[in-house]
Amino acid sequence: MTTIRDVARIxxxxxxxxxRVLNHKNYVSDEVRKNIQxxxxxxxxxxxxxxxxxxxxxxxxxxxxxxxIDHPYYTDIVRGIMAAAFAAGxxxxxxxxxxxxxxxxxxxxxxxxxxxxxxxxxSHTMPVADMVPYxxxxxxxxxxxxxxxxxxxxxxxxxxxxxxxxxxxxRRHYRRVGLVLPxxxxxxxxxxATITAYKDVFGVEPEPxxxxxxxxxxxxxxxxxxxxxxxxxxxxxxxxxxxDIAAGVLQYYRDGHLTPPTVMGQENQLxxxxxxxxxxxxxxxxxxxxxxxxAIGAAEGQFPVHSxxxxx
Amino acid sequence: MTTIRDVARIxxxxxxxxxRVLNHKNYVSDEVRKNIQxxxxxxxxxxxxxxxxxxxxxxxxxxxxxxxIDHPYYTDIVRGIMAAAFAAGxxxxxxxxxxxxxxxxxxxxxxxxxxxxxxxxxSHTMPVADMVPYxxxxxxxxxxxxxxxxxxxxxxxxxxxxxxxxxxxxRRHYRRVGLVLPxxxxxxxxxxATITAYKDVFGVEPEPxxxxxxxxxxxxxxxxxxxxxxxxxxxxxxxxxxxDIAAGVLQYYRDGHLTPPTVMGQENQLxxxxxxxxxxxxxxxxxxxxxxxxAIGAAEGQFPVHSxxxxx
DNA sequence: TTGTACGCGTTATCAA
DNA sequence: TTGATAACGCGTACAA
Numbered sequence: 001m002t003t004i005r006d007v008a009r010i011x012x013x014x015x016x017x018x019x020r021v022l023n024h025k026n027y028v029s030d031e032v033r034k035n036i037q038x039x040x041x042x043x044x045x046x047x048x049x050x051x052x053x054x055x056x057x058x059x060x061x062x063x064x065x066x067x068x069i070d071h072p073y074y075t076d077i078v079r080g081i082m083a084a085a086f087a088a089g090x091x092x093x094x095x096x097x098x099x100x101x102x103x104x105x106x107x108x109x110x111x112x113x114x115x116x117x118x119x120x121x122x123s124h125t126m127p128v129a130d131m132v133p134y135x136x137x138x139x140x141x142x143x144x145x146x147x148x149x150x151x152x153x154x155x156x157x158x159x160x161x162x163x164x165x166x167x168x169x170x171r172r173h174y175r176r177v178g179l180v181l182p183x184x185x186x187x188x189x190x191x192x193a194t195i196t197a198y199k200d201v202f203g204v205e206p207e208p209x210x211x212x213x214x215x216x217x218x219x220x221x222x223x224x225x226x227x228x229x230x231x232x233x234x235x236x237x238x239x240x241x242x243x244d245i246a247a248g249v250l251q252y253y254r255d256g257h258l259t260p261p262t263v264m265g266q267e268n269q270l271x272x273x274x275x276x277x278x279x280x281x282x283x284x285x286x287x288x289x290x291x292x293x294x295a296i297g298a299a300e301g302q303f304p305v306h307s308x309x310x311x312x
Numbered sequence: 313m314t315t316i317r318d319v320a321r322i323x324x325x326x327x328x329x330x331x332r333v334l335n336h337k338n339y340v341s342d343e344v345r346k347n348i349q350x351x352x353x354x355x356x357x358x359x360x361x362x363x364x365x366x367x368x369x370x371x372x373x374x375x376x377x378x379x380x381i382d383h384p385y386y387t388d389i390v391r392g393i394m395a396a397a398f399a400a401g402x403x404x405x406x407x408x409x410x411x412x413x414x415x416x417x418x419x420x421x422x423x424x425x426x427x428x429x430x431x432x433x434x435s436h437t438m439p440v441a442d443m444v445p446y447x448x449x450x451x452x453x454x455x456x457x458x459x460x461x462x463x464x465x466x467x468x469x470x471x472x473x474x475x476x477x478x479x480x481x482x483r484r485h486y487r488r489v490g491l492v493l494p495x496x497x498x499x500x501x502x503x504x505a506t507i508t509a510y511k512d513v514f515g516v517e518p519e520p521x522x523x524x525x526x527x528x529x530x531x532x533x534x535x536x537x538x539x540x541x542x543x544x545x546x547x548x549x550x551x552x553x554x555x556d557i558a559a560g561v562l563q564y565y566r567d568g569h570l571t572p573p574t575v576m577g578q579e580n581q582l583x584x585x586x587x588x589x590x591x592x593x594x595x596x597x598x599x600x601x602x603x604x605x606x607a608i609g610a611a612e613g614q615f616p617v618h619s620x621x622x623x624x
Numbered sequence: 625t626t627g628t629a630c631g632c633g634t635t636a637t638c639a640a
Numbered sequence: 641t642t643g644a645t646a647a648c649g650c651g652t653a654c655a656a
Contacts, residue, residue: 003633014643019635027641049427050366051633054648059362061405069391079381082408091427092406093373096394115361115403218582244582251586270530270556270583274563315649326627331651339625363649366632 002045011039022047061116062295063093065107067123071216072242072267073284077122077143080288088296090117099183101126112137118295122288125187141294143287144189145304154290154303156282158190162197164309165264165280169237170201174262177202178210178235180224180245185213190241210235221248229256238263243272243279250275268310282307314357323351334359373428374607375405377419379435383528384554384579385596389434389455392600400608402429411495413438424449430607434600437499453606455599456501458614466602466615468594470502474509476621477576477592481549482513486574489514490522490547492536492557497525502553522547533560541568550575555584555591562587580622594619 004022008015013036020028021036028036039045053059064081066074078094085092093116097103104126111119111134118139121131128149131140141152169177179198181191191213198206210233212224221240228235229252240246243265253260265272268281283305290303316334320327325348332340333348340348351357365371376393378386390406397404405428409415416438423431423446430451433443440461443452453464481489491510493503503525510518522545524536533552540547541564552558555577565572577584580593595617602615 001633004635005633015634016636016644017642020642023635029641032642046421046425048366048633049422049425050362050371051648052635054360054362054366054650055633055635057648069387069394075381075387078406082381082406086408094390094394094404094406096398109358110361113358113361247582247586270559271586274559274583274586313649316651317649327650328628328652329626332626335651341625344626360649363632364651366634366648367650367652369632 001048002043004045004047007036007039007043007045010043011036057114058117059114060089061091061093062292063095063107063110063116063119065095065097065104065119065121065124067097067099068216069094069096072244072269073282074122076267076284077288077291080285080290081120081292082288083285084289084292085296088292088298090292090296097124099123099125105130108134108140111140114138118297120291120295122291139295139297141291143291146302152294152300152302154287154294154305155189156284156287156307157304158193158282158307159197159200161280161282161307161309162194163201165239165278166197166201168278168309168311169239169264172237172262174237176210176233176235176237177206178224178228178233178238178261179206179212180215180221180238180240180249181211181213182216182241183213188213194239194241209233215241215245218244218248218251221245222252223248225249225252229253229258236261240265242267243269243275243277246277247271247275276312278312279310280307281310313360314355316357316359319348319351319355319357322355323348369426370429371426372401373403373405374604375407375419375423375428375431377407377409377416377431377433377436379409379411380528381406381408384556384581385594386434388579388596389600389603392597392602393432393604394600395597396601396604397608400604400610402604402608409436411435411437417442420446420452423452426450430609432603432607434603451607451609453603455603457616464606464612464614466599466606467501467617468596468599468619469616470505470594470619471509471512473592473594473619473621474506475513477551477590478509478513480590480621480623481551481576484549484574486549488522488545488547488549489518490536490540490545490550490573491518491524492527492533492550492552492561493523493525494528494553495525500525506551506553521545527553527557530556530560530563533557534564535560537561537564541565541570548573552577554579555581555587555589558589559583559587588624590624591622592619593622 004015004018007018021033082092095107104124120141122143128146134140144155146153182188185191215224238261246263246265250260263277265277265279268279272279286305293299316327316330319330333345394404407419416436432453434455440458446452456467458465494500497503527536550573558575558577562572577589577591580591584591598617605611
């Protein structure tokens with residue numbers, strides 16, 4: 001491997017002068033610069049990024065914790081992160097977590113070991129408060145509203161669009177509203193925001209028997225509908241946490257030749273468009289871009305992003 | 313920042329002994345190990361990954377070049393890569409390319425600068441032959457059949473499933489088969505494999521006016537169908553490069569209240585399931601897993617992966 | 625079993 | 641404007 005010392009020796013100048021040429025710094029005469037560049041070209045020399053990172057004390061890498069890449073929430077948010085990272089000259093490290101708190105802690109430790117400069121949690125199981133001590137080692141960013149906890153965050157403002165959606169439901173006089181939610185209400189910001197918006201609009205708690213949690217996919221949506229069906233719960237409206245999930249819900253009724261309730265999805269996915277159901281666009285790409293800017297220290301604090309209810 | 317030297321100084325042992333404890337090596341007495349581990353715990357010391365990488369000469373990072381993350385081909389293949397990387401203790405660096413050959417070359421240069429140990433091209437625009445010289449700097453892996461070129465590769469064997477699909481078409485006596493392909497035939501392995509399989513089954517070249525390239529998305533599929541429609545090309549069957557794309561094709565006819573041709577998709581996506589169209593499952597997760605094993609040097613050579621035609 | 629000292633390749637400080 | 645040299649933090653022959 002050819003090093004900066006080889007270039008120095010062969011060109012007849014010192015490593016510091018070569019380093020200055022490499023980094024386009026001043027205090028190098030045009031002639032010397034030209035000579036050194038010629039040797040660099042001849043030797044086909046390139047600097048070693050790891051040595052450079054060690055010397056500079058930063059990696060230009062940002063870690064992104066992702067429970068499962070197949071969910072549209074994550075692909076959208078990761079797209080936004082990647083685009084912003086590329087523009088800023090950063091590389092993105094994908095860190096799969098499967099919602100495992102132990103694995104999540106492992107990534108915080110990697111941050112501490114300087115494996116990357118910043119860490120974005122697109123979602124997580126561990127308590128946000130446990131992340132705070134790690135801020136001293138690099139930027140830590142979450143992608144939901146962290147409430148009172150002092151941590152950088154970028155997230156969609158679900159309240160307004162959820163309330164708009166439920167007012168739409170209310171105007172149509174649906175009586176039995178099924179809520180098909182991703183994870184338990186105490187750990188999922190999405191789920192709790194849904195419940196809160198429901199209460200804001202309807203003035204009452206949602207019917208507990210009509211709430212299904214742990215629903216993340218088309219198949220889960222199908223199973224949730226099956227649960228409603230076999231237990232004779234007969235919702236006349238179902239609010240799902242994604243268009244694909246809503247598609248699974250509808251398929252259950254279709255397979256059983258039953259009249260389906262009205263359904264609403266989220267994420268503005270192709271399946272929702274095909275089925276002609278109302279949805280909510282959370283603009284997750286913008287959330288991702290904002291999260292990255294926080295992670296590289298180009299911005300600070302909390303970044304709420306506007307979301308849109310799309311009636312159909 | 314506390315370093316290994318601090319641990320050595322405070323514990324009263326040398327850095328090499330501390331290093332041995334850190335790396336669970338032999339030749340350390342239990343008592344010394346315990347003393348040192350106590351100091352490590354007290355100081356809350358963790359080793360610096362960058363320094364470790366520099367010293368060891370490798371990063372445990374694998375770069376993955378991805379033109380656009382939203383396409384199902386890439387999300388599936390990346391999922392396979394991530395799962396295998398996680399299992400092997402590697403981190404995955406996502407490298408967006410937008411099919412730009414200059415950007416692709418930039419990532420090969422990053423490999424040369426030791427930013428990662430291996431590089432996987434899920435797809436690319438630059439010629440494969442241009443990658444060969446970079447093999448000296450680390451593993452370079454492509455995700456299509458590289459033909460005679462000596463480079464590691466993991467890819468779906470498209471031939472058998474494409475031929476099975478076209479035989480299905482043939483048995484149904486379709487006469488005017490539209491081919492809706494991703495990129496130009498000379499740069500896309502997918503496109504050329506489609507043409508070859510068509511010729512194998514039908515014994516003739518596909519009708520040039522019925523071939524559309526550059527079709528990557530639902531919207532592109534819609535536009536391709538529009539092209540057929542406005543030019544009175546009247547295909548009676550359309551072979552699309554994805555179920556979502558096939559959905560776009562069908563939507564054009566639906567919007568115009570026209571009788572659609574029969575369509576076939578690929579990727580076994582939700583949209584294809586909803587529309588009840590035949591498709592091809594390429595098992596891209598397995599391809600990704602194989603690609604990673606090649607990239608970390610756990611395997612060598614070419615890894616063809618079997619794909620399945622799914623009639624419906 | 626433990627310690628010394630050097631190498632990894634670069635950047636940054638300070639002197640010349 | 642250029643150069644010598646000390647960091648950066650860790651791993652590892654080799655010596656003891």
